[in-house]
Amino acid sequence: MPHQEINKVQRIAVIGGGIGGLTFAIAMRHHGIEVDIYEQAAELREVGAAVALSANATRFFYDQWGMGDAFDEAGSQISALIYSLRKSY
Numbered sequence: 001m002p003h004q005e006i007n008k009v010q011r012i013a014v015i016g017g018g019i020g021g022l023t024f025a026i027a028m029r030h031h032g033i034e035v036d037i038y039e040q041a042a043e044l045r046e047v048g049a050a051v052a053l054s055a056n057a058t059r060f061f062y063d064q065w066g067m068g069d070a071f072d073e074a075g076s077q078i079s080a081l082i083y084s085l086r087k088s089y
């Protein structure tokens with residue numbers, strides 16, 4: 001049986017430039033795949049909310065993608081988590 005060459009994906013489109021789309025795009029580029037990102041918003045800006053990253057996600061960005069310095073500069077460590085269950089009945 002002749003050797004069949006597997007068609008490797010070389011370029012993909014990502015719809016949406018949120019953290020999911022951007023993270024996926026970076027991951028694909030680490031695999032040598034070109035990525036075109038399509039974002040509907042005219043600009044990406046802060047919405048006034050914090051983004052908390054758990055230890056597993058943070059460890060990946062630090063260890064696998066070498067983004068520790070950028071995270072240290074942009075973020076801060078959470079000193080406490082307070083969960084509140086408010087019942088209105």
Ligand SMILES: Cc1cc2nc3c(=O)[nH]c(=O)nc-3n(C[C@H](O)[C@H](O)[C@H](O)COP(=O)(O)OP(=O)(O)OC[C@H]3O[C@@H](n4cnc5c(N)ncnc54)[C@H](O)[C@@H]3O)c2cc1C
Binds near residue numbers: 015019040052053
């Ligand atoms: C007020 C608030 C506070 C939050 N706080 C936290 C927090 O502290 N910690 C945490 O982990 N999570 C938090 N979240 C949740 C977090 O924001 C989401 O889980 C996360 O942003 C989801 O990422 P995503 O990339 O999947 O989607 P999104 O961030 O929603 O990104 C999707 C992108 O796709 C674009 N898009 C959609 N449709 C199209 C289209 N047809 N064509 C082109 N572009 C398109 C959108 O414009 C958007 O930019 C918070 C959310 C809110 C609203």
